[in-house]
Amino acid sequence: MAKGRVFSGMRPTGRMHLGNYLGALQNWVAMQREYDCIYCAVDIHALTTMTAQETRNIGSLTHEMVLDWLAAGIDPERSVVFVQSHVPEVAQLHTLLGMVTPLGWLMRVPTFKEKVRQMQETEESVNYGLVGYPVLMTADIILYKADTVPVGEDQVPHLELAREIVRRFNFMFGPTFPEPQAKLTETPLVLGLDGKQKMSKSLDNHVELAATAEETRKRILTAFTDPQRLRRTDPGRPWVCNVYSLHKYFNAERTQVVYDECTTAKRGCVECKAEMAEAVNRTLAPFRARRAEFAAKHGYVREVLAEGARRASAIARATMAEVRERMGLGNP
Ligand code: SF4
Numbered sequence: 001m002a003k004g005r006v007f008s009g010m011r012p013t014g015r016m017h018l019g020n021y022l023g024a025l026q027n028w029v030a031m032q033r034e035y036d037c038i039y040c041a042v043d044i045h046a047l048t049t050m051t052a053q054e055t056r057n058i059g060s061l062t063h064e065m066v067l068d069w070l071a072a073g074i075d076p077e078r079s080v081v082f083v084q085s086h087v088p089e090v091a092q093l094h095t096l097l098g099m100v101t102p103l104g105w106l107m108r109v110p111t112f113k114e115k116v117r118q119m120q121e122t123e124e125s126v127n128y129g130l131v132g133y134p135v136l137m138t139a140d141i142i143l144y145k146a147d148t149v150p151v152g153e154d155q156v157p158h159l160e161l162a163r164e165i166v167r168r169f170n171f172m173f174g175p176t177f178p179e180p181q182a183k184l185t186e187t188p189l190v191l192g193l194d195g196k197q198k199m200s201k202s203l204d205n206h207v208e209l210a211a212t213a214e215e216t217r218k219r220i221l222t223a224f225t226d227p228q229r230l231r232r233t234d235p236g237r238p239w240v241c242n243v244y245s246l247h248k249y250f251n252a253e254r255t256q257v258v259y260d261e262c263t264t265a266k267r268g269c270v271e272c273k274a275e276m277a278e279a280v281n282r283t284l285a286p287f288r289a290r291r292a293e294f295a296a297k298h299g300y301v302r303e304v305l306a307e308g309a310r311r312a313s314a315i316a317r318a319t320m321a322e323v324r325e326r327m328g329l330g331n332p
Contacts, residue, residue: 006035006183007146009042009084012062017206018280019190019199021072022249027150027185029073037079038144038312041065041305044084044091044136048129049119066301068209071291082308084140089316093139096323098132100168105161106131111154138162142177143316150185173326188249195224195242210291213281220277225269236262236269243273251279 008028016025031037041062047055062083074081084090106112107123112133116126129136141149141162151159159182166177189198192205199206207219226241228234238244238259247258254275261267294300321331 004035004148005144005146006031006037006148006150007040007141007144007180008037008150009040009045009140010065011046012041012043012058012065012083013046013201014057014061014064015208015210016065016068017199017201017208018246019192019206020068021209022190023152023187024150024185025069025072025074027187028069031150031183032073032075032078035148038146039069039074039079039081040084040140040312041082042084042140044129045133048127048133049115062305063301064210066305067291067294070294070301070304071287072209076304076308080144080308080311081304082312083305086305086309087143087312087316089313089320090136090139090143092320093143093323094132094136096327097135097139097165097169100172101135101165103131105164106134109134109161110157134158134161135165138165141180142166143319144312145178145315145319146180147178148183149180150183152185152187156182156184176322176326190249191242191245193219193223193242195227207280209284209287213285216281216284217274217277220280221270221273223273225273229269232268233265235265238262243269243276246276247272247279250283251276254279 008024010020010024028037028039043058043062046058050058066081069081070076112131113123115130116123119126119130137158138161149159149162159180163179166179170176191197192199192203193207194203194205197203197205207216211219220243223243225243226236226238229236241262244255244258244262248255251258258267258272258275262272324331
């Protein structure tokens with residue numbers, strides 16, 4: 001039986017952190033065993049919320065992010081790894097899908113309103129790209145005829161909208177695209193070092209995968225723990241402690257010991273964090289060695305992305321020829 005085809009993208013935000021690794025990257029690596037995977041640095045999507053100043057760095061942010069992908073085990077021989085804007089057919093398909101997508105569908109997307117609020121804009125003042133984001137996302141997926149899209153619970157409405165756009169297109173112009181199915185992925189909520197909010201680079205509560213062992217140790221030693229544990233002799237509450245939850249991911253075989261010693265005040269938070277930092281460094285050592293190796297190969301990431309764009313373009317051109325025929329535009 002033919003393998004399913006997965007499409008998934010990430011905005012180029014530069015070096016990735018522990019939260020990205022546990023949340024998405026590990027899953028991407030695992031999916032390569034079951035699916036033909038297309039992994040895309042969605043740089044056009046990034047433009048919807050970036051300032052002109054920030055867009056100047058997109059190239060280097062992409063490079064750093066893709067280095068992390070490759071070091072984590074994304075295999076460019078097996079998977080197609082490329083940059084969204086390097087395959088311009090996606091912009092053509094976005095335009096054409098815009099003709100079959102009612103504006104009301106886009107304005108109703110809950111994350112649209114949320115983004116408008118976050119950007120301190122109004123629905124009238126935001127750029128068109130932000131409104132059309134789900135159409136571009138649909139174009140990303142169906143340009144490559146992907147049938148499976150890994151999503152977290154919060155992204156299900158986006159994928160449902162993509163499916164509606166596909167159904168409408170297929171109804172109007174004949175069956176052309178598979179309706180992409182959501183593959184619900186369990187993405188653990190990894191809190192940042194502040195112990196309050198999701199780990200995020202913009203909140204500076206993160207630990208980069210590519211950090212050195214010493215940087216990692218220093219960062220982790222700043223982590224907030226159980227706020228009610230004021231003295232070393234106070235028993236801790238691991239169930240409210242973010243450091244404990246990270247032990248579960250990076251130091252799984254010692255979780256019970258950590259729990260017992262914490263709740264009986266046999267261990268202090270400083271030693272607990274130091275042990276966790278060691279576990280993170282141990283886990284990431286092979287990743288960091290591979291990353292350094294790839295970074296030292298001059299032009300390696302550029303070559304990977306060029307080959308990925310070549311493979312993605314071949315699929316995209318065939319799809320667009322079919323779409324133009326279906327819509328009566330014909331082909332030159
Ligand atoms: Fe958290 Fe460890 Fe301190 Fe317990 S001992 S509160 S698990 S850091």
